[in-house]
Amino acid sequence: MFEALDMIDTAIEPVATPRRVGFSDLYTFANDPDRDMAPELAEALARDEALEADLIRLLDRTAIYRFPKVAAASSGPALRRDGDLYRITLRPSRAEPTQIYVIIELADLEMPPPALIYVCRSGRPCHKHQLPVAHDGTIQILADLGSPLVEALRDGQAEVYLR
Amino acid sequence: MxxxxxxxxxxxxxxxxxxxxxxxxxxxxxxxxxxxxxxxxxxxxxxxxxxxxxxxxxxxxxxxxxxxxxxxxxxxxxxxxxxxxxxxxxxxxxxxxxxxxxxxxxxxxxxxxxxxxxxxxxxxxxxxxxxxxxxxxxxxxxxxxxxxxxxxxxxxxxxxxxxxxxxxxxxxxxxxxxxxxLSSAQSQRKFRRLIAFLDRAADESPDAIDDALILDFWLEESASDKGADFKTFRAVYLAFLRFIQALAAAQNRDGLENVKVLGADRSAGEVEPHELEYGLETVGETENPLDKLADDPCSAVRFLTKTEARSLELLVESDTVADRLPLSVLRCEVFGAAQARITQGLRRRLAPDAFLALIDDSVAQDYAECRARFSALAEHVERSLLASFHALAEAGRAEAITVLLRLRPDLDYSSLAAHFAVTGPEDDNVIPFAPHGVAARFATLLAATDSLTEPLRNFVTDAKTAYAGLSRQGFRDRDMADPAVAGGFAAGEAPLFALRTRLSAFGQVLARAGGDDAAYGSQFERDRILFLRQFRVLYGADI
Structure with missing residues (x-):
């Protein structure tokens, strides 16, 4: 019994260490549109493959649509992802070469449109972006070529979730 | 090794x-x-x-x-x-x-x-x-x-x-x-060191554990090269506390000859920890009054601030062992806190001069001040109970009667007898029992203070004053109408009385053991020299 009591004392002994990242943080990131990925969460995800896989499972469970990795990715960047109900296209801006349009087309106008897009690449922080309102089944974002969202979407090995 | x-x-x-x-x-x-x-x-x-x-x-x-x-x-x-x-x-x-x-x-x-x-x-x-x-x-x-x-x-x-x-x-x-x-290696190592010390210092008799022995153990073991298990005085005290509690629970349950060992090796007479659940409960893990006050439904009333609760943690955790080791509790409160400040300073990587100055200034209170803090907490608990009585009586809760009888067991209640006479057919062998009715009648009676005896009237007035004097959640007039608050007061009565008992017993032990403030003053001065010297031994090499 001494051992049990002592282990309890040791386990609950207050220590002045930084707050630890756990599943609650994953859930908040995956569900709170206003919460970007905190640096400590990004660091924990980069360090812990199991935690990263938990995030993917969580997004998988809560997303309304998931685009798998682009099959047999070519050597060039991915410019289009086709799904049953959605399509994502990257179209360079003619007016401004440093910018690009991210266009999400919705095939089923009866379904509520997605409000968030997540792009996850193995070993890198997941990127989350709030989507503007859809017009006639199309959501359009004008982004910088070098923005994290565009960079991630151009990676054929990235998984994309809409929710 | x-x-x-x-x-x-x-x-x-x-x-x-x-x-x-x-x-x-x-x-x-x-x-x-x-x-x-x-x-x-x-x-x-x-x-x-x-x-x-x-x-x-x-x-x-x-x-x-x-x-x-x-x-x-x-x-x-x-x-x-x-x-x-x-x-x-x-x-x-x-x-x-x-x-x-x-x-x-x-x-x-x-x-x-x-x-x-x-x-x-x-x-x-x-x-x-x-x-x-x-x-x-x-x-x-x-x-x-x-x-x-x-x-x-x-x-x-x-x-x-x-x-x-x-x-x-x-x-x-x-x-x-x-x-x-879930490795118990560290705990086993600590246990072996306690036993070895007892063997050397006290012929292995657990009854010999006293304040002096715990201090000697810390002075001897804290500076040893066997890891950080016993570097802090608080860790040493907690280890002895757990040792005494585990031993007492084993004695209570099976007698000393049947002391069991935790583990999975049944051939060696070991038992799984869950089989000792009874023992763990007896040392207060599930009945901690501070936990009860912090949890629902008591938490609807802020009986204790976080600082107050923290000040009571060690005393409550120690339960009656504190009465056996009063000086060790004071040392934990005073010099344990000082040691915590020093280890924080270590993390901040202070310059050598600043760190040595921190050691010298680490002791923030003496024993007299620590006793005064416990006295103030005892007074606060007493005032909270009085205020609880007022809130419970106002809410027409039967628990008000329990609080009154436990706070003032010696009052003369005979004048109330007429108000609670049981009415019914004389030849009926069924006694009417309606506690809620009694509570409501009691509340009405208290409201009409003219019919009360003077001591009871004074008590009611004191309770009202105590309630008005506390301005925290649950004690404000607007809280009265909240049923959750009334529930909090009802559930808070038992843990508050448990705290009252613990504080009162410890206060009496301190008064008996150390005498007046002057005696505690000289004890503190002796301890201060000793602890500061040991702190320099322990942490001097780290700067």
């Missing part, structure tokens, strides 16, 4: 550290910017896991997951989307989001699941703990693994057998994790 032994001990320490980190991850979890779990819940979780009594909680959890998955957003939203884990929050969430599913219903006290062979109810008050259990599971086993195990429960018409199988599988995975990470 040879290299192989050292390596094994280090590996064991790492494993234990991972488990401790998992507990801290749960304790650090936040919801809506607040701690998700109360300290009480976190302590319960640690105890449940360390003592390996998780089989039943896991079964409850699996039933709850099945019910929670019937809420919009699934079980994840139920456990992680509803804010801090509190009974009321789970109740509200279930009532708002439970989708109509056959066999699952939100009842008044909890979620009810019907199975062909019976009904299982998970109460709302149990849900915060089960939520912490799930948080711990996803921390140590992983969300995917947990989600895979409970997948069959998510289907419509999942059976009780499937729930039971899922609970067993989770228990099995947790067991496998704990087999790797």
């Amino acid at each position: 040879n290299a192989a032994v050292a390596e094994r001990l280090l590996l064991e320490a790492d494993k234990s550290a991972e488990l401790a980190n998992a507990f801290r991850t749960v304790a650090d979890a936040e919801a809506d910017g607040q701690p998700k779990f109360t300290e009480v819940i976190c302590r319960d979780l640690v105890r449940t896991v360390v003592c390996r009594v998780y089989a039943l909680p896991l079964l409850e959890l699996c039933h709850l997951i099945r019910a929670a998955d019937g809420c919009a957003g699934g079980y994840e939203a139920f456990f992680w989307g509803g804010g801090p884990a509190r009974a009321g929050a789970f109740r509200g969430y279930a009532e708002r989001n439970l989708v109509s599913l056959p066999g699952i219903a939100a009842a008044k006290t909890g979620l009810k699941l019907d199975y062909p062979d019976g009904t299982f109810t998970v109460t709302y008050s149990r849900m915060p703990f089960l939520s912490a259990m799930l948080e711990f599971l996803v921390t140590v086993i992983g969300y995917r693994a947990v989600d895979d195990v409970i997948e069959p429960l998510r289907a419509r018409g999942a059976t009780g057998k499937q729930v039971s199988n899922a609970a067993k599988e989770l228990a099995s995975q947790l067991y496998a994790y704990l087999k790797e990470h």
